[in-house]
Structure formats: structure tokens, C-alpha cells
Amino acid sequence: MAARTKFVLDEDQIPTQWYNVIADLPEPPPPPLHPGTLQPVGPDDLAPLFPQALIGQEVTTERYVDIPGEVLDVYRLWRPSPLYRARRLERALGTPARIYYKYEGVSPVGSHKPNTAVPQAYYNAAEGVGRLTTETGAGQWGSALAFACATFGLECEVWQVRASYDQKPYRKIMMETFGATVHPSPSDVTASGRAVLAEHPDSTGSLGIAISEAVEAAAPDPNARYALGSVLNHVLMHQTVIGEEALKQFELAEDVPDVIVGCTGGGSNFGGLVFPFLREKMAGRMSPVIRAVEPAACPSLTRGRYAYDFGDTAGLTPLLKMHTLGHDFIPDPIHAGGLRYHGMSPLMSHIYELGLVDAMAVGQQDCFAAGVRFARTEGIIPAPEPTHALAACVQEALRCKETGEEKAILTALCGHAHLDLPAYAAYLTGDMVDNELSDTTLEASLAGVPAGVS
Amino acid sequence: MAARTKFVLDEDQIPTQWYNVIADLPEPPPPPLHPGTLQPVGPDDLAPLFPQALIGQEVTTERYVDIPGEVLDVYRLWRPSPLYRARRLERALGTPARIYYKYEGVSPVGSHKPNTAVPQAYYNAAEGVGRLTTETGAGQWGSALAFACATFGLECEVWQVRASYDQKPYRKIMMETFGATVHPSPSDVTASGRAVLAEHPDSTGSLGIAISEAVEAAAPDPNARYALGSVLNHVLMHQTVIGEEALKQFELAEDVPDVIVGCTGGGSNFGGLVFPFLREKMAGRMSPVIRAVEPAACPSLTRGRYAYDFGDTAGLTPLLKMHTLGHDFIPDPIHAGGLRYHGMSPLMSHIYELGLVDAMAVGQQDCFAAGVRFARTEGIIPAPEPTHALAACVQEALRCKETGEEKAILTALCGHAHLDLPAYAAYLTGDMVDNELSDTTLEASLAGVPAGVS
Numbered sequence: 015m016a017a018r019t020k021f022v023l024d025e026d027q028i029p030t031q032w033y034n035v036i037a038d039l040p041e042p043p044p045p046p047l048h049p050g051t052l053q054p055v056g057p058d059d060l061a062p063l064f065p066q067a068l069i070g071q072e073v074t075t076e077r078y079v080d081i082p083g084e085v086l087d088v089y090r091l092w093r094p095s096p097l098y099r100a101r102r103l104e105r106a107l108g109t110p111a112r113i114y115y116k117y118e119g120v121s122p123v124g125s126h127k128p129n130t131a132v133p134q135a136y137y138n139a140a141e142g143v144g145r146l147t148t149e150t151g152a153g154q155w156g157s158a159l160a161f162a163c164a165t166f167g168l169e170c171e172v173w174q175v176r177a178s179y180d181q182k183p184y185r186k187i188m189m190e191t192f193g194a195t196v197h198p199s200p201s202d203v204t205a206s207g208r209a210v211l212a213e214h215p216d217s218t219g220s221l222g223i224a225i226s227e228a229v230e231a232a233a234p235d236p237n238a239r240y241a242l243g244s245v246l247n248h249v250l251m252h253q254t255v256i257g258e259e260a261l262k263q264f265e266l267a268e269d270v271p272d273v274i275v276g277c278t279g280g281g282s283n284f285g286g287l288v289f290p291f292l293r294e295k296m297a298g299r300m301s302p303v304i305r306a307v308e309p310a311a312c313p314s315l316t317r318g319r320y321a322y323d324f325g326d327t328a329g330l331t332p333l334l335k336m337h338t339l340g341h342d343f344i345p346d347p348i349h350a351g352g353l354r355y356h357g358m359s360p361l362m363s364h365i366y367e368l369g370l371v372d373a374m375a376v377g378q379q380d381c382f383a384a385g386v387r388f389a390r391t392e393g394i395i396p397a398p399e400p401t402h403a404l405a406a407c408v409q410e411a412l413r414c415k416e417t418g419e420e421k422a423i424l425t426a427l428c429g430h431a432h433l434d435l436p437a438y439a440a441y442l443t444g445d446m447v448d449n450e451l452s453d454t455t456l457e458a459s460l461a462g463v464p465a466g467v468s
Numbered sequence: 469m470a471a472r473t474k475f476v477l478d479e480d481q482i483p484t485q486w487y488n489v490i491a492d493l494p495e496p497p498p499p500p501l502h503p504g505t506l507q508p509v510g511p512d513d514l515a516p517l518f519p520q521a522l523i524g525q526e527v528t529t530e531r532y533v534d535i536p537g538e539v540l541d542v543y544r545l546w547r548p549s550p551l552y553r554a555r556r557l558e559r560a561l562g563t564p565a566r567i568y569y570k571y572e573g574v575s576p577v578g579s580h581k582p583n584t585a586v587p588q589a590y591y592n593a594a595e596g597v598g599r600l601t602t603e604t605g606a607g608q609w610g611s612a613l614a615f616a617c618a619t620f621g622l623e624c625e626v627w628q629v630r631a632s633y634d635q636k637p638y639r640k641i642m643m644e645t646f647g648a649t650v651h652p653s654p655s656d657v658t659a660s661g662r663a664v665l666a667e668h669p670d671s672t673g674s675l676g677i678a679i680s681e682a683v684e685a686a687a688p689d690p691n692a693r694y695a696l697g698s699v700l701n702h703v704l705m706h707q708t709v710i711g712e713e714a715l716k717q718f719e720l721a722e723d724v725p726d727v728i729v730g731c732t733g734g735g736s737n738f739g740g741l742v743f744p745f746l747r748e749k750m751a752g753r754m755s756p757v758i759r760a761v762e763p764a765a766c767p768s769l770t771r772g773r774y775a776y777d778f779g780d781t782a783g784l785t786p787l788l789k790m791h792t793l794g795h796d797f798i799p800d801p802i803h804a805g806g807l808r809y810h811g812m813s814p815l816m817s818h819i820y821e822l823g824l825v826d827a828m829a830v831g832q833q834d835c836f837a838a839g840v841r842f843a844r845t846e847g848i849i850p851a852p853e854p855t856h857a858l859a860a861c862v863q864e865a866l867r868c869k870e871t872g873e874e875k876a877i878l879t880a881l882c883g884h885a886h887l888d889l890p891a892y893a894a895y896l897t898g899d900m901v902d903n904e905l906s907d908t909t910l911e912a913s914l915a916g917v918p919a920g921v922s
Contacts (some may be wrong), residue, residue, distance in 0.1 A: 124886065
């Protein structure tokens, strides 16, 4: 037979445990702090928002956590996801590098987000919760939670950033098809939404406002909880099914990655792919370079400050030690909505500080150039977010072409662009700019990071 | 392990031959006729439009045709497609039936269309053709051909029905991302387009007009050919990879289908799934009921006339013996754009006349009810076209619930709805009607079928 294009696992090879990288780190990440007392937050502080099982997973030091059978049953709808060898892209680039991509766009909503939405909905349902609230910006997380809630019979209520609600009607329809209720944010159904609307009746919203609304709608209702799609430890842990499968698929390919690249917004897609490889690296069984790729318009790792800051704009969340651009930072409206977050997951930030991964920032024109090249060779039109990883992958592959190095490059392709195609239209018609973050803007937004907490 | 959810084949199990059902039929389908001479059309008549290899496949009586290695290499990007057991849907329906679906939405453009777009582009490229033209209504075929042309370095020019061009901008962007040029039809770049615009400057177009434009743009140019996405024998034959894989997957499942349902527009998705099963049925190795499901708004098999008629509205094509609603029939704008065609593939029509398959028509509200139920259990939001098959599948499963019969039902799920979500919004908000074809309208359009040809 011809050279293999994809490495497929049977459904009995879906991982049965999530991997908790914290167990293998030389030191644990700094804890979240209560903004009033500046003491680490405890389970009681989080109980109005999250079910006990997830609070336990957030702080566990166990190396592995069993995946419940009910969650595995849903994972089976699309997992294991395929690992591809990008032979057509390699040929087009004329590179001696071997390029692999782990493709999460096969999930029902077209991204990696259901890997954590499903267990989050499951644990809530198991503890008798009847309703989940959340926010969504690009719409991928909201779609995933809507699907997961349909699966376990939970009500789902989503606050979608107004600009996204208006510009991405397909995302809203997808959520409603799964049975969710979708509000534009700011909305008139919460006090925080009404407060914003009173001052700015035409507000197009922000992720920060939407978080406030979703939290406000859940906290006082004993039947409701809140769900978050990235940033937190348990979310990144749920995503490790990606990397565990990829490890098995590299065995099938009889290969070992030399470089792993993934895009980072909150950090969950990247962490999900790389943590199992990081385990192997820390154990000395392989030595890949692991590289986070972020937008030049929102470069939290490469240009942010490592400090305690709020997770939301309104300052309602605990203080998180992370790479931050300042919690009132408003990123330019680049098309990779899933990467427009002012902070980086505390766990990923910590790992970066430990020197275990490196990072780079790219402008969105290079990203879409890589996305179009990928589409015309591999057939899949990548979501705006993973075009960042592809841009870095193409760079690395072209470097190999110059040096003659036959490196194996692994790329996280976390979703397709079917619901984000207008971004490609903007690129193809030349209406796209890079929106690199200016020093002045960065300085101004960093001024909002709380002082005197370290 | 738990009961299996999907049956996955490795890429070395992609079929290496297409199956030509004509070889096994008791008699061949009646040939297309030249509208002037009323004699069967010969290869020379077709040479300006199609490459020799495809003309040969259109008339071959060989049982199997080898799939070129270059085509298999591209099929590997998404094939073999999965066969699913719809356990969650079965539970929701409370049926003793076993429901399976063969899912073609894993292709780069989200439907079964690339199965034939890829070989069509390949054979044209192999014969030195530099440019392909085509029409597209719903946009699925145009997207598939754009992808296939990118793969083999061909220029691709698509005439997209104006109404679809305006309402489905995402489809156009997808085609352009693959490098195609897309014209709204009627356009001012062809004589037939200009003629329509002169009389109706605001024309929203029709598939018939778009076919005329694409044919006109290809026929006089020795560097160009035309491509069709359904109806013809070679197109249906290319789609048999679907059924051949499904047969192997049923072996894995250790099961045999009792009922097979698929939706029919031009007939290629249905034919592709059922022909290999029909071979097994004609050979006495299994005995499934095989059922075509069509929209009540466009019921060519169940209410059309079996007669020689034109394939396009303008009457430029050969006369085809088929179930037709009349070549100037304008179907109501139901959301399943892929099923809005006045005729049925001559091959499928012939097989229906032989009594080898049966047919039914369903209204689109029942279809979308089945689509939403499917999305909320199985996770995949089905394209409007295969909701017709799902409606029939749900009917059959509920019949089994009444009778206690434990039938195995196989459904063709030919694509997802990511680019057709507004149809779901129309259903969810109650703005959807069935648009059943009236007797008066049918009678009027049948009056246009050429008389005296049989």
C-alpha cells in the first residue's frame, strides 16, 4: 500500500484516564487567591460555581484521574480523533520535514471544546444540577457546552458577546439546535448586563462582561452552576485525551516528534496536546521542543506580565497568577476569537516560567496565508485559531528545507473554519491587517494589574 | 469494553474498485438520445464536455472499474468514512431496532460530493484539461469540485445560482478559499446569462440557467471541460465507495441491514450507498428493503412521469429517460437545495422501474424534527438533505417499537449542516412549511415533457 496518510485508533483505544501534569512538575503552580483576603481560595469559595467533583479535580495532585464510563460513551461519538501525516503539504513546501497534525475538528461542533464540555456537563448532572450557565466569545465553547448539556439532559444558558451574536448567527443557531438558550451580552436579564446597558446602550460586549452575567445567573441558584471552557486546571486536564491519543498514534507511525506547535488563547488546546508529551520529555523518553504560538495582537506569554490578576474584566473572579496583558485589556478584533483573552492559563504560565515550553507570536496575515496553503493541499480549512500553529509549522518546515534537517513536526489542528469563513474572505480580498499590539496600549493596560500581590 | 459506537476501517481498506451496477441488472437503462435525431448519443457528442475516461465509464458494462492510485491518495484524506451505530438515538426512541448511519460529513467539504469530484478532476488533469466549469445550487457540489481542482492544479469556475450566491456567502468563500472563481448565475460573462439578464435583470437564477452557463463556458474551449455532480452513470459509480465500505463495516458489526434508507435528489448519494447492497440482494446473499426518500415538494420518483426529458431547463442537454416533473418545473424553495431537481438519475429511475427499490416522499417539517432529534442524541447536525432519510428511519424505528421487530436499519447520512444552519433556525422558530407539490402545478409542468419520444 501507499505511504500512510492518517493514523486511526479504534474506540477501545480512547484513553481511560486524564493526565494531571501537576503531579510531575518540580513545583506546583501558585494557587488562586481570594481578592479580599489574598489567601488561597478554598473549596467553599468555589462551591456556588462548580460541582464538587470538578473542584476536586482542580486541586488534585494525583497523576491520573479516571474518565467516567458515561463520559467515554459520549467521547466515542468522535474519539479517537485522527492523526494525519500532511504529505501533500510537505510536497508543496518541498521540505524534508515530516509534518503531522492531530485533528480535533471531527467533534460534533468542529473543535476540541467538547473534550471538557462533556465531563463538565456529566459531573454537574451527576450531582443533581439542572442548569449550566456560561459565556462564549467566538462561539466554539458555547456550542460545545450546548451539545454536552443536550447529552445529559441539562438546561444550558449562554451569554454570547453581542458583537459575536450579531456577526456569527450560525453559532447561535447551532447552540439553539442543541436546545440551549442564547442571550446577547450585555443582556437585560442580569444586573451586570443592565448596568452596562444603562451606561452604554449600544455596547457590543466583551468576554469579561459575559462572564459576569453567566456567573451572576448561576451563583445564587442552587439548581445552577457555571462552566468555563479554558484556563482552569481541570479544563486543561480533560483535554489531555488529545495528547494521549497522539502518543499512541506516533507509535503506529513509528516516529517521534522533534517539534510540537500549538496555538494558545486560554491554553487548553495546547495543554491538552502537549502535557502527555511533556511527561515523556521530563521522564527523558523523548526531547521535543514544545512551542506555544499566540497572536501578535494578544501576546500574553511573549509580552504579558507574570503576575496575579483577575480572570475577568469586572474583577469578580479570584486572582490568578498568570501571564496577563491586564484584565481590562481589550484586544483588537482579530478573527481568531478563541485567542482573544487577556491572560494565559495559570498552569501553562507556570510551565512557561519553568522553561519547559517556549513561545512566539505571529501576525494574522501569515496565519491565514498558512491556512489557505493548508486548505489547498490537505483539504481541511483550518479555524482561525489553529492557523497560528500552522504558520509556525510552515516556518519550521521551511527552516528544515534550508538546513536539510528531517525533523518531525507535530501541529495541533484544533478545529475547522466552517463557521468562521468570513475571516478567509477578509484575507482573500486583502482586507486583513495584523493588529500588532502597540507598546503604549500594552503599558496602559498593564497599569490595571493589581499592585502589591505576588 | 462497552458496546461499540462506530465501525472504523483502516485506510488500506478503502475500496480499490468502483462498482458498476449496470453489469448486474437484468437489462441496461435506456440510453440518452440526441434531441435532434432521437438517436442514442455517442462519444463524439460528449467529447467537448467530458474527458474520454469519463465518457468510457458512462457507457461501460464492466462490473468493476479500478480506482487510480492518485485518486486513492486523495480519498485517504477522509476515507474510509465511519459507520455509526446510533445507540443514543435508539434509546431516545425506545425502539428495539438497531440503527446504523454511514457518515460522509467527514470529507473536507462536509458531504459525499468529493467522492466523484476527485476522480473527475483527476481524469481531466490526466488528459491535459486545464480548466473545469460547473454549476452549483446548494453549493455542496461547487465546494467539492473547487477542492478537487485545487488538489490536481486545475482552474475551477463555478456558476452559483444567484439566490444561493446571495443567501449562502459561506459556500462562496469556501470555494474561493480552494482557489475557485465563483460567478452568480445568471452572469454577464456568458451569452445565456446575458440573455436572461436582458429580460429579467433581477433574476435569482435556477440550476437550469447555471448549467447552460457552465456548458457554454466549457464547450468551445479545448482547454476546458464541464463537470456534473450527480445524475450520470459515472457519478453514481464513483459514489459506490460508500456502500462498499459499509458492507465491510457491517461485517465488523456482525450484522446485516433489513432496511436501507437514503435521500434522493439526483440520486448519487443514494445510489452510492445502495448499489453494493443491491448487488448482494440480487445475488441472494441478503434481502434488505431499499427505500429512496424524496421531498414532498419535489417528488420525482413518487409522482413524476417516467419519460424522456431534458436534463436542464433550457433544453440543451441530451434527452434522458427518467422520472421527471418536467424540465421547466421550478420547485418550491425548500431548504434541502440538493434535492431540488426536476429529474431523477436515469439509472436510478430504471432500477426503480425494475422494482428493485421503493420510494416515499416526506414533508420538510418531519425531516427537521428528525434532524433536531438526531442532533440532540448523536451530536451531528445533519444537512437538510439527509434529514429526509432520518425522517424515514425514525418512522421505521417507531414501527419496530410497535411491532417489536428487531430490524437493522441503515441510513445514508451524506453530510452535516454547518453551512446550512439557517434552515434549522427556520424550523426552530416555526417559520417552516411543507410546500407539498400541488396536482395543478405538477400537471402544468408535466405538459412540458417532450411528446412522442419513448
